Amino acid sequence: MSGEATARLRPPLIAGLGIAAFAQLSGIEIMIYYAPTFVKNAGFGASAALWSALGVAVTYLVMTFVGKIVIDRTGRRTLSLEMIPSVVVSLLVLGAVLHFNLAGDNQAWWIIGCLIVFIIFKSAGIQVIGWLTGAEIAIRDQAIGLHAATLWGSNLLLIGTALTITTGWASAAPCGYMQA
Incomplete structure (x- = not known):
């Protein structure tokens, strides 16, 4: 490939x-x-936690299919702009509920x-866009490998550091939610 094409x-x-x-570093995994x-x-x-x-x-699976159906009708930009604010709000509410113990006896349900609201909007929006982007880059042969490495490398980075980060935050949490 020529320098100009590159x-x-x-x-x-x-x-x-x-x-x-x-898509990966914003936390769905x-x-x-x-x-x-x-x-x-x-x-x-334990049983309720697993259920x-x-x-x-299941919500992730269903909403991924919904996202794949609507992505070409709405467009990537519109889908992102419609879904990302709900993702952010769900995480802010989750953080507030955990940090300030806002929900009292109903905290578990909140x-x-x-989690469900986050998964609905994240999996139908930026997650679908993130996974489809590799196939849409002009240099598919070379890009698909880099794209897969970026997706899984980002996932590995996030998962590899998650417990350390949450343990540090848990020690500072006033409600003791994540403390062992």
């Missing part, structure tokens, strides 16, 4: 890899992997609700 294709490649990294822990720490029993995790996973 320079012309660099911005879409960087944008595509950035979207892939953002943390919610999937640690949903039983969140729910159990919120006061539900709620199944609910989160946690599950925030």
Whole structure:
């Protein structure tokens, strides 16, 4: 490939890899992997925690299919602009409920609700866009490998540091939610 072609294709490649990294680093895999822990720490029993995790996973699956159906009708930009604010609000509410113990006796239900709302809007929006971007970059052969490495590398980075980060935050949490 000529230098001019390489320079012309660099911005879409960087944008595509950035979207892939953002899709993973914004936390959906943390919610999937640690949903039983969140729910159990919120006061539900082990069995209820596993059932709620199944609910989160089924929601992820269904909303991914919904996202794949609507993405070409609405467009990537519109889908992002419509979904990301709800993702942010669900995380802010979840953080407030956990940090300030806002929900009292209903805290566990609020946690599950925030997780489900997060999964609905995240999986139908930026998550679908993040996974489809690799196939849409002009230099598919070279880009698909970089795209997959970015997705899974970002996931590994986030999952590899998650417990350390949450343990540090838990020691500062006034409600003691994540403390062992």
